[in-house]
Amino acid sequence: MPRKATRVIMLADCQSFYASVEKSAHPEYRDRPLVVAGDPARRSGIILAACPLAKSYGITTAERLGEALAKCPDVVVIRPRMAEYIRVSLHITSILQTYTDLVEPYSIDEQFLDVTGSLDLFGSPEVIAKSIQSRVMEETGVYIRIGISDTKVVSKMACDLYAKKVPGGIYTLPRKDVQTTLWQMPVRDMFMVGSRMANHLYKMGIHTIGELAQTPLSRLRDRWGVNGEVLWRIARGIDDSPVKPGTYAHQQKGIGHQMTLPRDYESWEDIKVVLLELAELVSRRARDKSLMGDVVSVGCRGQDYDRPTGFSRQMKVNEPTNITDEVYDAAAALFLRHWDGLPIRRISVSLTGLVADSDIQLSWFDDRERKRELERATDDIKRKFGDTAIMRASSLCSSAQAQDRSHKIGGHYK
Secondary structure, three states: OOOOOOOEEEEEEOHHHHHHHHHHHHHHHOOOOOOEEEOOOOOEEEEEOHHHHOOOOOOOOEEEEEHHHHHOOOOOEEEEOHHHHHHHHHHHHHHHOOOOOOEEEEEEOEEEEEEEEHHHHHHHHHHHHHHHHHHHHHHHOOOEEEEEEEOOHHHHHHHHHOOOOOOOOEOOOHHHHHHOOHOOOOOOOOOOHHHHHHHHHOOOOOOEHHHHHHHOHHHHHHOHHHHHHHHHHHHHHOOOOOOOOOOOOOOOEEEEEEEEEEEEEOOOHHHHHHHHHHHHHHHHHHHHHHEEEEEEEEEEEEEOOOOOEEEEEEEEEEHHHOOOOHHHHHHHHHHHHHHOOEEEEEEEEEEEEEHHHHHOOOOOOHHHHHHHHHHHHHHHHHHHHHHOOOOOOOOOOOOOOHHHHEEEEEHHHH
């Protein structure tokens, strides 16, 4: 029986993606430190991306723009253009797909590839990686780093821990070398280990990835259940998951939307305005996908994340819906039932228990079908003329966010 070929998995990561796109679009800033941040006009917001030159001044992602300007007053600040970043990301995907049909986006700037079946056509993994690097740079101006291994988790760590730090930006980490390389690294650097988990592991006497890998599995399972086994498997480089091109094509389990508010919202009169806008966004997305849901969820948080306030609750409605008023009524009832009256800064609404909207149960005794037809008509108007072409009167209130968010994607300017 022929021996099964060893998988060759790559993780391609775009360096300082948003900043790289902007530098490519603005060659006049090639030799200047540049960051992409929330609102340059107000000199406020957080750093979404910083080019390597900006990072050399100590500027870091997620710090406040004011702090970055204090470190480097001459830094170029660009407002994010999310539509352009999505376009470039899709362009990079199309480049990767010329090497293999097994391409799985992991985030807007990271993608997995399985090139096992492409080696005879394009050459060794390193040759393929260099070719990909060259084409992406030539066509988009974005520099990518590539980690190579036989599993997704190891290729991810090969990229994050090694490829980003070596000349050439390509690093191969075979499974047989995990013990002599990866196991020597601090456990805080392991994929899926954040600062809080690292502190828990330190208290258990675990400081390196190798020490985690050699910890009895039963001890980790007793502490964290199945999540303990996930950590143990990652530390050992065990990952059987395939690269799946259709990861985002399967039917969703839920449709949700979250909004970070521009200030503390303290009154129900203000909160109900954005709650209605969220219900409308979620319902419209459900209608666009021809889906309905029978579970409505609401969550909120205060501004102080060190002393968190808020809640997350859900309720089942009588029958599946994608009608805005019905989603809003359930969300409002949930919110009023569980809100403690403290100011909120973040709020979310979601719809789960999804089914196809072709499963509608018709009734002679309500006007649900009339509401559906009305909302389909308004959806068509917004699709053709823009989200603000037709709005509820409440979205003209000072607490409303619909007009501002119509200029944004994912909370950032288009």
